[in-house]
Amino acid sequence: MPFREKTAWLALISMVVTFGPYFALVGTFAHGDALPNLRLLGLFAVAAISQMIILGAGRFFLSRSAPEDARVPPDERDLAITRRSITSAYYVLIGGMIVVGCVMPFNSGGWSIINAALLMIVAAELVHYGVAIANYRRQA
Amino acid sequence: MIEGSISNRIRALRFHHGEMSQGDLGQLIGVTRQTIASIEAGKYSPSLEAAFRIAHAFNVPLGDVFRWETVRDEEP
Numbered sequence: 001m002p003f004r005e006k007t008a009w010l011a012l013i014s015m016v017v018t019f020g021p022y023f024a025l026v027g028t029f030a031h032g033d034a035l036p037n038l039r040l041l042g043l044f045a046v047a048a049i050s051q052m053i054i055l056g057a058g059r060f061f062l063s064r065s066a067p068e069d070a071r072v073p074p075d076e077r078d079l080a081i082t083r084r085s086i087t088s089a090y091y092v093l094i095g096g097m098i099v100v101g102c103v104m105p106f107n108s109g110g111w112s113i114i115n116a117a118l119l120m121i122v123a124a125e126l127v128h129y130g131v132a133i134a135n136y137r138r139q140a
Numbered sequence: 141m142i143e144g145s146i147s148n149r150i151r152a153l154r155f156h157h158g159e160m161s162q163g164d165l166g167q168l169i170g171v172t173r174q175t176i177a178s179i180e181a182g183k184y185s186p187s188l189e190a191a192f193r194i195a196h197a198f199n200v201p202l203g204d205v206f207r208w209e210t211v212r213d214e215e216p
Contacts, residue, residue, distance in 0.1 A: 075171035
């Protein structure tokens with residue numbers, strides 16, 4: 001498996017295991033839209049810090065297990081796959097931001113908008129890494 | 141549009157060059173071993189520059205490495 005596919009898997013998994021529970025929790029308990037909401041802010045901090053730790057430890061482990069692969073700069077296939085995956089993620093992000101920025105202010109507020117924006121960013125990242133992995137798998 | 145596909149002889153050329161490994165060829169042209177495997181399997185079409193580099197690595201013309209095979213339309 002190419003080193004960059006492994007890092008894409010790592011990023012995808014770290015996103016799912018940290019922000020998956022965050023959005024599951026946020027969706028299940030009732031929270032007001034008042035700002036600031038320390039409980040939600042705390043949950044978000046836990047998710048973000050957990051993701052950073054998983055990414056850092058994962059990158060360290062992957063680099064240690066294949067140091068030569070980690071040093072090699074991305075080649076033309078890696079760059080083509082990155083371009084394709086970022087383009088797909090861009091459409092998800094821009095569509096989501098239109099909903100969050102232009103529709104939600106009329107019927108929601110505060111944390112609902114913040115969480116919806118976060119969800120769109122996470123969704124775009126999932127598409128980014130998902131498309132990259134799918135391309136690597138298809139060309140393997 | 142003319143329909144067709146690109147085939148290549150990289151595996152045979154590697155064999156004739158002392159069973160050169162995919163990793164060694166990748167290092168010569170500046171791509172990863174996995175990219176060479178992908179090109180060899182016909183799952184990734186390299187850039188023109190990479191194609192020329194591959195041909196140069198084997199010291200053969202580009203046409204000896206890659207070949208365009210046109211899909212012929214059936215006559216009515």
